Amino acid sequence: MRQILLNSCAMAASAEEARFRIDAPIRGREGARVIALDQAANEVVRRVAGQPWHAARFFTLPAHSGNGNGSLTLCTLDGVSSGLAEQLAAADVVVMIATGAGDAHAAAAIGNACAVRGIMTAGLIIGDGREALGALRPYARVLMVTHDETDVTEVLTALRA
C-alpha cells in the first residue's frame, strides 16, 4: 500500500520543530590517533597535543621506528615506546601529519595496518610537501595540503578527537 502523503516535510523542517529534536549528549571519539611523520611534524603535533582533547593520542616516530618486517614502533610525547598494532587495537581514525618529506616507510606501514583493520586514515601535509604527498597519497583516504597549521586542530576538533 502506498503511503498517503501528509505534507509532513513542511512541518518537520520548521524552526519550531527543530526544538523537539532529541538532544542526547554526543560522546567524543575514543579512537583518534595522531602520528607525526617527520621532525618538523613532531613539533606541530606537540603543540596541538597541548590543547584539550577528548581521547586523542599523539605519537611521533623514533629515530629507528621499523624493524623491516612491517611492524612499526611509535613514541608517545612522553617518550614511551609503543607498538603500532597495540595503538591501532581500539583506533577508528589515524591522522598522519607531515611537513617536508614525511616518512614513506612509516606511512606505508600505518596505511597498510589501518587497511587491514578497517581504520580510516587521513593525512595533513603542512607546507608544500611534494615528497610527503607521494608518501601519503596511497595510504591516506583523505589528504589535505595546507600552509595553515591550525588545520590540524580544526580537523581533530571536527572529528571530536
Added chain:
Amino acid sequence: MLKQEINELLTRTGPGTPMGNLFRQYWIPAMLAEELPENDSPPVRLKLLSERLIAFRDSDGRYGLIDEFCAHRGVSLWFGRNEESGLRCAYHGWKYDVTGQCVEVPSEPDNSNFCANVKLTAYPLVKIGDVLWTYLGDPAKKPPLPEFEFAQVPAEQTYTSKRWQECNWLQAFEGGIDSSHVTFLHSGGLRSDPLFKGAKGNEYNMKDLKPFFEVAESDGGLFVGARRNADDGKYYWRITPWVLPSFTMVPPRGDHPLHGHFWIPIDDHNCWAYSFDYHPVRALTATEVQAMRDGHGVHSDNIPGTYRPKANKDNDYLMDRDSQRANENYSGVRGIAMQDASLQESMGPIVDRRKERLVSADTGIIKARQKLRKAALALAEDGTTPPGVDPAHHRVRSAAVVLPREDSFIEASRDALTATPGVPQSTV
C-alpha cells in the same frame, strides 16, 4: 562539529554581521536577467542578505536595485508604476530613478528642490550573461566585475536557472563541496539523467564507492579532488573548485556541459540556488536546453511563473517510495537538484552543527568553514580583502581527468582547472 558561536558567525548574513559583511565584499547574483525582460517591465521585489529591495529596468534600459519602501510613508514600491525613466510610488506619486534618487514629489511646488534631499539606498545592478549581479558593500570598495566563465561565454553556450531553497545558505553550499554523497544520493542520475549519463567517468564512479579525497588551497578558495581507480593502474580524478563565498562547480562528464552553482542568502532561513550549465567551445543543443528547462541535471522543474520547485516541502518533494525501492532514485526524490534540496531542507532552517558527527571524508567542508571564518574575521579585524574578490580567482573550471598514480592532481591539472576562452573542458 562546530561551536554554536562559530555556527552563528557562518550562517548569519544580515547587515552588520561578520558573514554579512563578507558577502558584501563580492558581486553576487541578485536575479536572473529574464526577470526584467524589457524596459519598463514590472518591478521585482527581492530580498538579499536580509535586505528588502526592489529591482526595476527603466525606460532607458538602466537597471536599478533600491530599497523596497518609499521614503514618504514606507509603502512597498512593488505596487509602483515603472514609467518614464523611474519607479513611481502608487500611494502619492513619489518617483525614484535607478540610483534611488527621488526625482519627483508631486505634492510639492513645481520649483521645489525638496526631492533633491530624498534618496533611497541603492545598489548597482549589472547584467553579465544571464544574471543580474549586484554589490551590496561600500561603494568606495567596489571590486571589478565578476569574470566567471559561465557568464562570459556567448549566450548560446550557457543556461542559468534558479530555485528557492528553504534553508540557510551554508548547508546548501556545503553540499556543493561534498563529493562523497554523489555516489549514493545521485546514483540514479548517473545512469539516467540526460545531462549526466553515458560518460566513461560514470563507470569509474560506480565501480569505486569509496573514493580517496584530497583538499588543496587555491587563491580563491579550494580545490577538492575525489580519486577513484581507473584503467591501466591510473587514477580517475574529479576536481571541484570552490571560490569564496559560495561558487562551486561540478566536475564534468563526457561532453556534457559543465555545471555549477552559486548559493546566495535571501535571509538566514532561505537562499537562492543559482544553477548553470555551459560549454566552453560549443553552443548548447536544443535537446540539452530543453532538458535543463525540464529540471534535469542540476536544474529544477519550477512552478510556472515562480522559482519555487514543483517538488517542495509542502508536497513532501513528491516522494516516490516505489522509485526508491527500485533504485531508480536513491532517496525516492526525482532530480539531482531536489535530491540535494530535500535533504538539506530536512536539516531545519539552520542546522545545529554542534550535533554533527563528521568523519575525515568531510575534510573539504571542515576546511571551507575554516576559510570562511578566517576571511570574515580578517575582514572585521583589519579590512583584509577576502579570497574570491579578485576576478582572477573566478577563472577556474572543474575537471575530470585520468592521471598516472604519482601525479599531483593540482599540478597535473593546472591548465584543466583554468578557464581559458576557446579551450574545451578536461573531461572523461
